[in-house]
Amino acid sequence: MPTAQELPAEPMHATRTLSDNVYRWLREQIVLGKIGPNEPLVEAMIAEKLQVSRTPIRESLQRLAADGLIVSHRRRWIVRQHDRDEIIAIYEVRMALESFAARFACRRATDAELDAIAAHCDSWTGTGGNDEFVTFNDRFHHLIVEAAHNPRLARVIEQNQLYFFNNQVAEHYLPAEVAASQAEHESLVEALRERDPDRAADLSRRHAEDALDLILHRLF
Known part of the structure; x- marks a missing residue:
């Protein structure tokens, strides 16, 4: 998994925040199926692997939930499985x-x-x-x-x-x-x-x- 310096796959934008970049990268992983339906998204693990604090991770997960891409299940976030x-x-x-x-x-x-x-x-x-x-x-x-x-x-x-x-x-x-x-x-x-x-x-x-x-x- 890439580090924060590699987020997202597209070029970094001067006005884009770290939270924006984390969100875009996580969104891409879900849309491309690299993180599949029903897989958990654990803040601590993502923060450690991306070498960022939990704050941009938490903000990104909230945005992904608003997009309908993830849902809360048993007090954790998982990728949504659409019926x-x-x-x-x-x-x-x-x-x-x-x-x-x-x-x-x-x-x-x-x-x-x-x-x-x-x-x-x-x-x-x-x-x-x-x-x-x-x-x-x-x-x-x-x-x-x-x-x-x-x-x-x-x-x-x-x-x-x-x-x-x-x-x-x-x-x-x-x-x-x-x-x-x-x-x-x-x-x-x-x-x-x-x-x-x-x-x-x-x-x-x-x-x-x-x-x-x-x-x-x-x-x-």
């Missing part, structure tokens, strides 16, 4: 939020932003592995959310993506599933280019719905 109904509820929220983001992007995105979205979509060659596709997919949707020009909406969408099962399933996509997902990306780019908010919103909703179907099929 089928919870996952469905999370994805129903994503369908609504991401369809609105696509709709707003059609109306508010600059031509340069649409060019960037299209260029990123075209950059996928189909030869990368699933890890590369996960990174590519995250960036694609992030660009659309940014183009919606609604920071509050962006924050809520980001929070609804911070779950282990999202990466767990995406990392095991079959080649045909990757191809189908990319075809949906290309259709969404076309709708954005045409400034068609209804079609873009519908495509975005169905894209999230298809992801939910895969998650339910694989996990349950």
Whole structure:
């Protein structure tokens, strides 16, 4: 486990506190599945391994609890295990939020932003592995959310993506599933280019719905 000097994986920011960095690192470990569901998060052990005091650990755990990533169980924190109904509820929220983001992007995105979205979509060659596709997919949707020009909406969408099962399933996509997902990306780019908010919103909703179907099929 890295030391405090290595937190987080991304470059340190001048205005970011130690608590922010600890939080971001712990969040990443949970989202990537390196700390799995129902595993305990013990303040003393984390503080010792990260070579930081308990205060930033305690603050980080409170933030992770607010994110819905950990829960209190028998007077200790554990990584939350989401059941089928919870996952469905999370994805129903994503369908609504991401369809609105696509709709707003059609109306508010600059031509340069649409060019960037299209260029990123075209950059996928189909030869990368699933890890590369996960990174590519995250960036694609992030660009659309940014183009919606609604920071509050962006924050809520980001929070609804911070779950282990999202990466767990995406990392095991079959080649045909990757191809189908990319075809949906290309259709969404076309709708954005045409400034068609209804079609873009519908495509975005169905894209999230298809992801939910895969998650339910694989996990349950």
